[in-house]
Amino acid sequence: MADATLGELAERWLDHKRASGRGMSDNTETAYRADLHAWGRALADHHGIDVPEDLEPLQTLNPAHLTAEALTAAAAAFFRQGKSPATRSRRISAMRGWCAWLVRTGHLTADPTLDLETPRLPRRLPVALTDEELGRIVRAASTPHERARGQWILLDRALIALFAGAGPRTSEVVGLRVHDLVRDADGALLRLRGKGGAHRNVPIAPAAVEPVDEYLADRRRRLGPFEDADPLLVTLAGRAITTGMIEYRVDQWFRRAGVRRPEGELAHVFRHTYAVGVLREGGSLNELQAALGHQNLATTSIYTKVAAEGLRDLARTAPVLRHLRETRPSPAASGG
Template sequence: MSPQDALSEYLAHLGVERGLSEHTLAAYRRDLERYVGFLSSRGITALDQVVERDVTDYVEALRTGSDGGSALSASSTNRAVVAVRGWHRFEVREGRCPTDPAAGVRPPGGVKRLPKAIALEDVERLLEGASAAEGVLGLRDRALVEVLYGTGARISEAVGLAVDDVDLDRGAPSVRLFGKGRKERVVPIGGYAVEALEAYLVRGRPVLAGQGRGTPTLFLNQRGNPLSRQSAWAVLQAAAERAGVTAHISPHTLRHSYATHLLAGGADVRVVQELLGHASVTTTQIYTLVTPDTLREVYAASHPRALG
């Protein structure tokens, strides 16, 4: 089987059996098609011909662009190497390759960066900016931002919500989110988000739904169709502009802020892991890193010889 045919089969496996989203599958396809091109340039016509040196040389090509593609950052290279390792493991499990040439290849180390969170004051200004949109769109935009910040949802999870995924029971309000691989988790929401959702569901969504043909999706556009990821991003950008928030704002900014503010308030990192839907607590622990400014502040406030 040619590498291209093997790749098509692997992507089908990821989509059907592992339930990866179209967005994630597209990223896998880009990374692995570049790998197939690299192997082809070496005259490799089947995956069982690949040796470890081919994989390590590919990693170097990703960092330098020596294969004719763009030079990638450490984090992007890591993502591509993970894709290659997963593909080779799959080929071994399927019995088409006797050995795994990528098993001993490790992605290059990268510098851990602190996620960029915004201050609570900026979150509140952003919410006011969302509410300032005209008519029913203001109700929708406020509800969307409240859900993003109030649950730490990924943007794909938020725009994928159905009306039935929202439980506004005042005793234990929650939303049901479907994360990577369609993994389900139920996340509690607070009173502000409940109020915003109730206002949108009663006075906003019925108006928008009347423009379409009927869909169970929670957040709708002006034509009554499901709100897209790109449109949700535009909602945040417009809200930030109206509110005069100069910090970089994206859906992930609110997810980072949700996690950072929870931990700052005393939440346990493993609880935050469950709320965010991280498979490993290691991913969540990046939020516990402290900045040099924080270190200096703690030292100045706590060390007996810090003054003077």
């Protein structure tokens, strides 16, 4: 339809992505909508279009407004607004994907994003917790706290066990059902649903299963029986746990433990810690890639540098080095 607004075309693009083989998670769709909304606002400003507060900016625009000049001006506006390189890069990626679809479907004759420059992102290594920090966090989560809202120690311990034992994303933990903890003669597996609806099974050690079993037993005593298809993790009120609830609980653990909180999604630091631990214990990159559910091995390979940094620190503090530093040879022994 030649007179379709960009708002309508954005909905068709999102429908197309949802229906594609890889699918699209709710979080990804929310991010796309926020990015396209930001583009719509910036493009409307560039073209001098006054958008009512109750109207989506893209509804006031059509494909003719998607020019290379307008997109460059909008990208510059994001920079002036102080948006981070990561945010600007993500927005440009969303616009490129959308415009490529608009060209394929005949709504644009040429791709106006070809001259857009992606901001250079600073190379930041993932932050992993030390054993000492992990111990403090576990102790904080395992200790009753009178001002903690909705504290359920066995749930907290189960959360830590799942994060530390399998390295899942927070969204994957939220999506777990009771039957996703699979047990057989060889041990236990955690069945995770990752990005794009992809499934993977990750082995989980008995030491990580035990806190989950303790939580499930206590849940049965408190809230009554549950079905295999029910959410694995629920609050004391019986409601399925959400991403926000997990982030709140993790924030409380860090605060009470006195551990410096990393930037970004707090719970993700456990995924980083799991990944570095797998490599330090001798796991291969391919094994780690499968466990984390990365589609690209290059994404996984960043953990090799973090693991190597840790090994260098370990080498510098090895006991034999301390003895060598403290014990100096006599001049005769040194051959002088």
